[in-house]
Amino acid sequence: MEPVGVAGTETRKELTLNMGPQHPATHGVLRLTLDLDGETVIRCTPHVGYLHRGIEKLAETRTYQGVMPLTDRLDYVASVANNVGYCLAVERLFGIEAPDRAKYLRTIAFEMSRISSHLLWLATHALDIGAMTVFLYCFREREWLLDIFETICGARLTVSYPRIGGVLQDMEPAVLESLEAFTRMFPEKILEYETLIDKNRIWLQRTQGVGVISAKDAVRWGLTGPTLRGSGVSYDLRRDVPYDAYDRVQFEVPIGNKGDVYDRYRCRMEELRQSNRIIQQCIAALPEGDILASDAPELDMPISGKKELVPEMSLGNASLAFGDRVSVAPKGEIYSAVEVPKGELGFYLMSDGTGNPCRMRVRSPSYVHAGALAKMCEGGFIADVIAVIGSIDIVMGECDR
């Protein structure tokens, strides 16, 4: 405990509280240092980097396809969204176009991951504010989606389902039926969550007018996704820069107006309904055809040069030596972004013609949002900090990369 004033000397009123990286409500390993006056937060300083795995640098040593599993580990609760974001960047860079069926399948998987991410967000956000039943209700429905992912591609969380120029494999009719059953049941379940918290006085008192950020500030801080839309700025890459099948489905972009925790909560709840609608439309309009572009280059092998095993000294030291690097891909660079559940996820890719990306940089929404925490938490109470962290839906895997 720091001394709160010693007789005869200067009086210090502030108390510095270190919240995280090990804390039940910092959603992973976010660390905040809070300068407190009583329970009021005077200053909030976010610290990131506790989950840094060097994904961007690692990508330079992988083949284009080999980078895919790394993107799973960005926002691990919505891995398809990252996969698609990365695939689109590569496709746009190399001028590949996925076939129609693949586009629809990707959109379905994308929205499934959005629902499962938003469900996890709602679960933890509600738990942070103390409503523990919502947590288990959300996990119940999320389980169904994860099971569907498992049937599609064998993995539940880090799926790597999309491929550059398409998807890994087709969805069986049984899967689509199960998914359709899910979309029929889901709106009812959203109502169930809302019955518990939407009009609950305690919930309203905890969220309304808390963590307010104005539209102007939100844009200045570079917020995106529901965190930005809660402040009343209508910006959604799915509608504004459509990719995959988003230009062929009808959906609305919900916006708030006050920019507080409650508006961000409402935005995400509406998005759950819209995502559900998108999946329904995609299943109904799913065209027949290929699932992988025929002009997709052979990007999964490192280089098309010859390979030979050069024995050195002993077998233990045997190393794989590659022949001269041959240009297998067009050169160029591109910034391509998609609307992931958290906001705008951008990939900046640079190709030098070899089979590996020369540079990859990720613009992750969680990182930007973590920065804006300082602005949103100032002047609130400790309990508000928790509500605000929940409302910006931060995932440290994506933030620290």
Next chain:
Amino acid sequence: MELLVTIAKTVLYVAAVFGVTLLHVAYATYFERKVIGRMQGRIGPVEVGFRGLLQPFADMVKSLFKEDIIPAAADRTLFFLAPVIVVASVMTSLAVIPFFNNGAIANLNVGVLFIFAMASLAVYGIIVAGWSSNSKYSFFGSIRSAAQVISYEIAMGISLAGVFLMAGSVNLNDIVLAQREQPLGMFAVLQIVGFVVFVISAFAETNRTPFDLPEAETELVAGYLTEYSGFRYALFFLAEYISMYIMAALIALCYLGGWALPGFVTRALPFLEQVPGIIWFLIKVYAFMFFYFWVRATLPRYRFDQLMAIGWKILIPVSVVNIVITAFVKRWLM
């Protein structure tokens, strides 16, 4: 010789009451987990024993065998003492609760006041726990707890004053007997305002959702419990559950007619008179325990300033108005 027999009888009765209460506490955790599990679409404990019935004992054994960790910077003496203060003062309150007619260990004339005194004493344990842990989270938790319990004790005491006025006594046994002539055989009808205030305060007093701020898991990790582990941690939990029982018992005794049934029920079905009073008492207590758990599964948590605002700006004024009205009615209309 006679004195020795009396002492032996008292000791045996005390041991029986405490033993039975501890058993009830053990199964309150089981009850809570089962009830909340049902509400949340889970099944609760099922593995240990038949339908998980031995789970409380498994938990107890586990916490007993855990390594006893004392933080290096903690004040060891106070750190040891804190859980003892809490458990001792909470358990002492059990002495004045009449489980059936004249069934209290000590039939004190100031029974209710004694319970309040002991509840206030338990706060010292919490403050000492937070202070001696030498951790900021514990410190915040204990400060919150002290402020909360003190504020809500005022509302609680004032709301009970209505009952004292109606019963003309502070003795719990007399309060129950005084309810016989009431509508439905309970004060909860005429003292409905006081009853509601008391129930809300009971949640705050025992640190239960939606007022579980002192140990708000997501904000303060575990509040004043943050640095505690193993059996010391279990002691705090024991104290929390006993105080839940005491609050439930107070509500049953002061507002719901205690061990007695409403007059019209016993007149309609006279054989119910033969059932021991403790059964009705326990049914009422467990109904309120169920309410505790139900609320926990339903509501989010208040923020600290909101909690204080409810206590000082709503509950205390309302309960003051309630006793003024009760006093007037009692003096001039009855």
